[in-house]
Amino acid sequence: MGVENLPRRVVLIGPSGSGKSEVAGRLAAALGYRAIDTDAMVEDRAGMPVFEFFARFGEPAFRAIETEMLREACSSSGTVIATGGGIVLKPENWTAFRPESAVIALTAAPETLASRIERQLCEGRTQAVRPLLAGDPVARLRQLVALRGPLYAQADCVVETDDLSADEVQESVLRYLRQQAGSGTIPRYSLPTAIERSDIYIGHGISTEAARLARRRWPRAQRVWLVTDENVMPHWGRSIGQVFEVGGFSVNQLIVPAGESSKSFERVEHLCGEMTSGGVTRRDLVVALGGGVVGDLAGFVASVCLRGLSLIQMPTSLLAMVDSSVGGKTAINTGAGKNQVGAFYQPGLVLIDPNFLHTLPAEELESGMAEVIKHSVIQPTTPLGGSSLAHLLESLPSLRSIPAETLTEALSLNVGIKYSVVLADERESGLRMILNFGHTAGQAIEADGYRYRHGEAVALGMLVASRIALHLERVDGRWVERLEQLLSAAGLPTRFEGKAASVLDLMSHDKKNIDGSLHWILPAPDGGVESVTGVDTDMVRLALLDVGAA
Known part of the structure; x- marks a missing residue:
């Protein structure tokens, strides 16, 4: 050995x-x-x-x-x-x-x-x-x-x-x-929380250990509420359900429509109703098997049903693996915008299995790469520090086809970056706000008709933020060009097809709006990012026009 x-x-x-x-x-x-x-x-x-x-x-x-x-x-x-x-x-x-x-x-x-x-x-x-x-x-x-x-x-x-x-x-x-040895059954990271510890496992095949890890963590649990969507269910729903059944759990599957429309009060009420009528108890476990939508929805349901049930996140998309499954943010959408109602609710277990990516459509892999690139930009500002992820990405011949071993390394680096931030600021009172790089404009772009996937919108949001930084002379044109090249190499959009006025209106309802002023996470002159307020609306409009808005 x-x-x-x-x-x-x-x-x-x-x-x-x-x-x-x-x-x-x-x-x-x-x-x-x-x-x-x-x-x-x-x-x-x-x-x-x-x-x-x-x-x-x-x-x-x-x-x-x-x-x-x-x-x-x-x-x-x-x-x-x-x-x-x-x-x-x-x-x-x-x-x-x-x-x-x-x-x-x-x-x-x-x-x-x-x-x-x-x-x-x-x-x-x-x-x-x-x-x-x-x-x-x-x-x-x-x-x-x-x-x-x-x-x-x-x-x-x-x-x-x-x-x-x-x-x-x-x-x-x-x-x-x-x-x-090398099985991934030892947690890579562990987050302390007010309710329970959040252990994060990363490894090929770790999903097959889900029941054993759950039994070890919650020895009195007997039932699993497996929340997944119509896209993931045919690929992984049955096999993961069997993993838990073989491990001695009874499994109730809750299948929701794929897409952002499922992140609604109506869907939360429906799921809680199904669980209540099914005899849910405080010892039961909620398992979120899916991408960011399923993770957000199931996590929020776990936080409110019976005032809190233990939660396992099993992300099946790249975006969820590197971002939304780690850190405990859960939310649903409202008429006012995306993720307007939610809670900080840490999963007891996060099982990140790269094998799930084998069935992920190419466009979803590309969408997830936006969060990977985001983490490479913010890394110097995080407690982890350094630029190891940026160096790794720039060393690859292609960002659309990453070897399995390198992908696992990239996943671990990404989770490590986010882990270091959440460990320092779980409730987003300060440092954690840097994780919103690309999200201030990106969430508005996404909510403007939902024509862009989340990662695509974040990619465009990062470009808007970089253009604002360019106009403020915080970065030069070469920095913006380098970001555009990374996004393009990953198959992500670099031009926005939409109206600046619509995006600006949606941004006025952003939950990151503090005292009437939006907090922008912008590239810092010496590397990394920092929070900036007081950015003029006309400058934001100009940045949107720079990336193609009408």
Whole structure:
């Protein structure tokens, strides 16, 4: 097993006495990694043993410093991290160790755990009984395992260690790592949210693991409401439904018409009515299988039905994979414009499977490339920084036919760019607004008769923004020409066939209108983008005319 196929780190969770520290050392030696013990880190930082820290400062103080040490441990790659038994209790700890980590739970019966702890005490391998095990260790371990067991079960792999030696446990974990190498079943990113963590998986075939990942995340869930549209259903609806059925879920399929018309109050009411009459419960899962429309609609339904159901996004279009499935924006359209009613509602799982793109029409692939190009422009301004995506795009001989391996790399880069922004500003109070590059004019262009696909409208919107920047002398003509060449190479329009007056009227209702002024995301002189207000309407009209408006 080559190092390139290994997860960045292995995290061991489980109760006291399960052997995490000993196995961590053995695994690290076998993998060429470094072993880290969070309890040891706490003791080094506090200058006292864990049991003494507990006695002097209490459990809340211990959990706080434990989280701090965990984050520090997870900032490194090539590590095997042994954690304390209660580390699984805090959602933010999962967010810290979940992305790009294989999480392995070591468990055993309470009697086995108590026997091991007693033996460690007799052999002098531990200084004192763990603070939470004082009194009757077996009885207390039963309570702790009952409380924490469902959380341990969320690990990628659970190893029952009762009858295994440390060598055998190590081999079990190595066997799992070999089997999963390069499979994509370890989340690439993980977003902390107020409600639940959003884990993002990227990999060919990851959709076939949907039921297993859902069961691990929501062990009490029994039913799936699979929302898809008439275009996706013949290609993927049946097979994905079978994935969940084989995984032990009952599946209710909700099929909607393809296109923006489905993003309506009427469709939301219809879907919620179908679910209510079908006996929906708070334990059920909503699965959005489709492009941006299905993701927006199903996400909004999940946010309002029974005041919130767990959500899985399974994007089938390039545009949804690189943009709308990540970040938690959901919305429907109204007579006043596009995406006027919605909510920030994070999916618990996002499964990005490039295999879905095999059945995507060429024009939809081209539409999705607009968001890819957008991300390449804004990357220098994001927390991720750099220009790696722009360099990747410019190195390709064609943007219409991208090799599978390169496409997966491009998907990961795009998601990483958006992830870094959403992580810093989930609710679009500041930095996240840069993701609207191309959208201020683009959404109005799209809503003007819906003659353009979303990506095509965003492409034209980026050109309008770049022309405004050109007139403001923020960029030069070569910058605009380079953007036009990228869009053209991807098969996207560079000329708008419509009326400037209609677009300007629609823009006056834009939800990004703050205090009567539109916020434009414009190219910055030194690279990247920035928010600009006070752009004169006449200049916007001139920019629209520049790109072909009448």
